[in-house]
């Protein structure tokens with residue numbers, strides 16, 4: 001059984017950072033093989049994982065549709081098989097981690113059929129792994145656009161502000177409206193410098209958010225970012241990594 005984990009939240013709150021550290025945790029505990037999905041159009045999960053991206057799904061979709069419109073597509077091959085074959089061209093393979101990036105969303109024109117085939121193909125691909133970890137762009141619509149798979153664990157990352165908490169509450173409402181099946185939702189407060197103020201705790205409870213833990217502001221992350229070093233190489237002794245391991249264990253990722 002594949003465990004699907006998604007990370008969502010407002011822009012710049014630390015989604016990619018959290019996703020990368022979670023992937024590091026799964027790998028260092030030898031929990032299984034991981035498919036990482038970068039749902040951000042300006043793909044950057046590859047940088048924190050230190051992997052080269054051969055291509056993106058968005059580009060393959062454009063290219064395939066162009067081939068079809070030019071009559072260069074062999075109609076004896078079912079489209080799903082063709083996409084499946086081509087998606088392998090976009091798969092970056094690493095040490096127990098494979099990565100696929102969604103790339104740019106569709107431009108004008110109807111891509112519904114292609115998207116629905118792609119969803120099936122990505123779902124099928126995900127089934128070959130023990131874990132699928134999806135790093136989303138800010139917002140959430142794409143969770144249902146890109147995959148039909150149920151999300152076992154959704155982490156909403158926020159900064160330590162009331163507005164951030166409100167945005168997290170909004171994401172939870174949106175998920176319900178979109179009908180995405182999410183089994184467990186957790187709130188992660190990033191860059192927590194102090195204890196959570198009582199008023200904030202009250203708001204978290206009022207919105208029915210499940211606070212699972214906090215991540216400290218970490219200077220090593222800034223250094224890695226500055227020097228372009230992949231975050232996945234951060235020391236297992238670093239406070240932020242330790243915080244992620246505690247959160248992951250608490251969420252039942254083992």
Ligand SMILES: Nc1ncnc2c1ncn2[C@@H]1O[C@H](COP(=O)(O)OP(=O)(O)OP(=O)(O)O)[C@@H](O)[C@H]1O
Pocket residue numbers: 009010011012013014015016017018040136137138190191215216217218219221222225240
């Ligand atoms: N706890 C932290 N301590 C120090 N720096 C951090 C921390 N969390 C995130 N950062 C830095 O903040 C920036 C934004 O983080 P990140 O890219 O993970 O956010 P994001 O939510 O994925 O952003 P986007 O919405 O653009 O995808 C990055 O430069 C990252 O290195």
Ligand SMILES: [Mg+2]
Pocket residue numbers: 015016017040044135136137
């Ligand atoms: Mg990001």
